[in-house]
Structure formats: C-alpha cells, structure tokens
Amino acid sequence: MLPPRPSGVIALAADTDTGGALARLTALEGLSRAVLVGIIPLIAFEALGSKEAVAQTYLIAAMITLFITLNFSRLEKILQRRWVLSLGGVLLIASSILIYKGNDWGFALGVGLRSAAASIFTVCISLYVMDYIKKLEFARTESRRMLYNGVAWLLGPLVGIWLWNHGWPFSAFLVSILAAVIMLAYFWHLRLGTNPVLVAAKPRKPIHPLTLLPHFFRQKFLRISYLITLGRAIFWVLLYIYGPIYAIEAGLPNWVGAALLSVGCAMLFFSPWVRALAERFHTKNILIVGLSLCGGSMLMLGVLGDAQKLGLLFWWTGAWGASMVDVLGNIPFMRTVKPYERTEMTMVFSTWREMSELVTPLVIAIILLILPFYAVYYVFGGLLLLIALYARALPNRV
Template identity: 35%
Template structure:
C-alpha cells in the first residue's frame, strides 16, 4: 500500500516535501537580516548585496531548463537541496564575504527546487485540483514558516549561530532523502531532449507574447516582493528604532503562521472567484504597507501592521499561482515555468535596487511606501483577469 501511494504522489506528498525543504530555509530566515545588518553595517549595503544576488539567481533560472533537458530534473532538485546544506554552513564563518556567498547559495537553491518541484506538481496534480492542492501545500509550509523564523532567532540569541545553522542543513538533507524515497517519474515532455533545446531568450519572447502568462507573472511578482521586503526591512526598522529582536521574531513567525489559513483562502476563491480575491488581497496589503511607511510608527505598531498585512499576502500565496497553472500549455511547461518563476529573482532584484536608491536620501519608511504602490498598481492590473478563471 505504501509503495502504491509513493508511486503516485498527491497533494499531501507535495505538501510534506515542500514543508520539509521550507523548514531548512525558515530556520535561518529570521537571523539573516540581523546578521546582514551586523556584517554589512547599513540597510543600503544590504540592498546592494541583495541586488547582486538577485542578478546571479535570475541568470541561473534561465539556465535551469537547459540543465533539466540534459540531466533530468531529479538532479536539479537534488542540487538545490545540497545548496541549502551549504548556505547555513557558510554563515558559520561570521564574515561578510562568506555570508554573502551563503545568501547566493540560498537563492540558487530556491531556483533549483522551485522549478523542478513545480514541474512535478504539474505532472501529478490535475488541473481542476489546483485550487485545493496549492492552499493545502501552503498550509503545510505554514508550519515551517510559523515555527522556523522565531525559533531561529531564539536559538541565535540564547545558544548561538551554530544551533541555527546545523539544524537548517539537517532539514535540507531530510528533504533530499524524502524526495529520493518518493521515486517520482518525469513526464516525457520534459525528459532529456534529442534535439537542441530553445535558448532562454526564445522562451522569454514566447512567454511575453501570451497576455495571460504576462498577467500571471505580475501577480506573484508583487506577492513575492512583499515577502522579500517583509523578511528584511521591517526587522531592520524594528532594530534601528530601538525595538527588541524578539519582537521581530514574533512578527515574522506570526505573519508566516497565517499560512495556516491558506485552505480557507482556497475555499473562498472557489466560492467568490479567484479574480475578486486576488484584487482585494493586493489592495488590502498595499494599503497597509503605505500606512506603515507614511506614519513610521513605533516598533510594536509597525509589527502589528505588517502582521495584519500578511493576511492579504497569504491569500495571494494560496491563489496567486493559479492563473499561470491554468494558462500554461502542457507541451511547454518546462520552458514557461522557468520564465514564470523568475518572479522570485526579480522580486529580490528590482525592489532591492529601488530601495538602495531610496535609502540614499530617504528614511527606511520609504521602502514600505514603494512596496504599497507596487501592490496597489498590481491590483489594477489584476482586474483584467478572466472572470471565470
């Protein structure tokens, strides 16, 4: 019976696998902004480092489809897990350059794991089941992101960096072992090709020529930009304005804990329409981000604002990828998935570059205003989603 279940992974299997690899990243997510501020010495330097890391990860994301066609995606997923092992171990050096290298390995791990895992999901989950499977996967990941950041900061303060980095590497090894236990087969459409595969820029052109795919990219880009900002700049604001590090930990864990509500968002999307839910979530989160930037409140109030704003972002987590999953053609899943998931690297690259420029002349609150404008603008674009998505 177990082998029959393993031979045909379903929503629960992907949820467990996603939660395991997410816990590896979540444990060190909370201490990254604290280590970054200590080693790089300013919010502007942190933004510059993230910009460089985003450029490298973006280039890598276009190379992954070529690698998948050459060596199969199971090796790409495995490489991503190994990168997640290397990243926290490099952080143990306690110096600026190894720390930046650790962030780069972590970004590359996300590229490899995300692309290959999305392809497996497209192979094994039926199109009509996306609206329930994706929220369930996010709810499982919510356990990791609820416990991980706060636990990581607590261990960092009470025991030390070693107590965070070693378990982080351990969960990456566990995810790799579970993946190989599953023995998932690959769709022949994305198996190694006998003809020369298309170049990345051809995939970009093909993606850009499809209006639904363009719109499907913008929505998760805005959502990912929120989470990228959330994990770096609110904690920096709290520390700079005299707040306690554990307040930042509570905000991060609490915000991620809302992922438990992802299945509720899925049911609401099925009942009221994905389009309506996405537009409302973007407006809600964007408005609160602008409020935080304009008022620049006390650390506790800012933590509360961003905690509430996570309600909208979690709704986008649950529903934001569905426009792409329902629009991409089966025969070009590998190529279009590689282009689509560049929203992750671009959400690190573009906002970080903009924030670095803003922080030259403006306080850190300007970052929150810029984020809010992006979210509200994306809400306007999301109104063009088909009503019967």
C-alpha cells in the same frame, strides 16, 4: 459557507496521494530556509552596519540566483529533473555553511545560493504539480502545500532566533542543514521506494532563456500572473529582510522580529478557508483583495514614517494579504499556460523570486540616494495596488 475547522487537519492527514507528498517536500524545504530567515538579516545588519549595505549585498545575491534560474532548462537537460531538485538541496546545505562562515563575498554568495536553491525547488515542484495534478485540483493542492509550509514558517523563525540568542548560533544552521538532508532523503524515497509518486521527467531540448522572455510576456494572462507573484514576493522580501530590522529600530528585542515573521507566515494555516473563498467568489477576486490589503498596509507604514511599534500591526496585515496571494498566486499561471510550453514557461515564471530579490534592493538603493527610508513603503505600496488593478483583466474562470 466556509469549511469547518477540521479541514486543515484532514489535509495534514492525507499522506498517500501525490498532493500530500509534494506538500511534505515543500514543508521540509521551507523549514530549511525558515529557521534562518530571522537570523540572516541581523547578521547582515550587524556585519555591514547599514540598511543600504544590506540592500547592496542582497542585490549581488539576486544576480547570482537569476543566472542559475534562467538556465534551469539547461540544467534539466544535463541532469534530469530529479537531479536538479537534488542539486537544490545540496545548494541549501552549502549556503548555510557559507552564510555562517563567509566574509562579505562569502555571505553574498551564500544568500545567492540559498535563493537559487529555493528557485530550483519551486520550478521542480511546480512542474510536478502541473504534470500529475488535474487542473480542477490545483487550488486544493496549492492550499495544502501552503498549509504544510505554514507549519515550517511558523516554527522555523522562532526556533532559529531562540537557538541564536541562547548561545548556540551554529545549531540554527545545523537544523537548516538537517532539514535539507531529510528533504533529499524523502524525495529519493519517493523516487526509489514502493510509492511511485514522482516519476522521471522526459528530457527536453534546452532553449536559451533570452528567447523565451518575449514569448512569455507577449501573453497577457501569463504577464498578469507573473506580476501577481512578483508583487507578493516583493512584500515578502521587504518583510524578511527589513521586518526584523524594523522591530529593532522600534526599540523591541530581536525575538519580536522573528515572532513577526512567524505570525505573518501563520496566516498560511487559513489556506483551506482562502481556497473556499476562491471557489465561491473566484480566484481572481481573492487575489485582488490580497494584493490590495498588502499594498494598503505598505502605504500605512509609509504614513507612520520612522519605525514605530504600531508599524508591526501593518506588517502583519500586509502578511495576511500576501498569504492570500501565496495560496492562490500560482493558479492563474497553471491554468493559462499551454501544456506543451510548461517547462519553458515555468522557467521564466519562476524568476519572480529572483526578480523580487533583484528589484527590491535595487529600487531601495536608488530611493535612499534622495529620500528617507519610509519612502520605500510608498513606492512598493503603490506598486502592489497597481498590480491589483491590473489583475482585474484576468478571466473569471482562472
């Protein structure tokens, strides 16, 4: 039986435990990015003039991000984790300035730093979760984080595009910067205040990232976990970059694209229900359903062909499936990684963000050399369905 509606309110009200603190940090970081998510693709499309050029720009940005993420272990050795997370906040601030003021290369660098900041934050928070949350509480903690994050991603795109359309373009970037500053202040309040939620991580000897990749992907369950998160991230990359462009090409105003992003992210409000379903039917099965829904929606966009108003419905159903994977997608990794390898394996696992931002524009650029754009939906829809099939190999205990 599904939990009663107030469960989400109860989760929001829990403000004295570690999970609640991590959820608030996640929401503040998410707001800093969400407020610009509907604006950045429009800036790129207007400045660069084509979806092919947009894909190439995001490809350059992804290379920057991947380099930073794969060297996380070295960063943590030099700075320690609290300073690495703080660096992520600083990169968020710098990226907002670069995207607003930069030329082509400045824009690409800004997008790259923005993604790198998100990746750094994801690695740090994942490590804190695994360090201070019991395994049996992973699902509850992750659903709460997604619930808080859903608030940020519901409001952020709409606020950003409203400010952009009403003659205050820099105000959206200012909100992004302010959210990053508040996130940093709250993190250091947790570190330095009376609430000992976050404590310093033990320094570790850095390991070259290339030596970790074979070890990671030789482990079957880690490999499946990575593909699950990579698949859902590819969908979000497609939605965040091409969703707003799709709305414009379908003859709709630009605020519809922002609303599409907000409505898609609003599915995260159902995270307590997703967690309840996972407890009843196993996390693995809910992940398979989410990936299948996401992949099927992509295939339907391919069937529609060129941008149409009906296509927004399939973007939305795809977002529903991706949100289900968002809530539970990290759990297979967290429950199967060896405790003594957490930092190193998390560094590799967290490259799903960079790989999605690298693979997606690269594949799109190749497809567009010989095929129309709607072929992209067939390719990625088929990929998501294949990942759903592969996820069946996970044990039911995950």
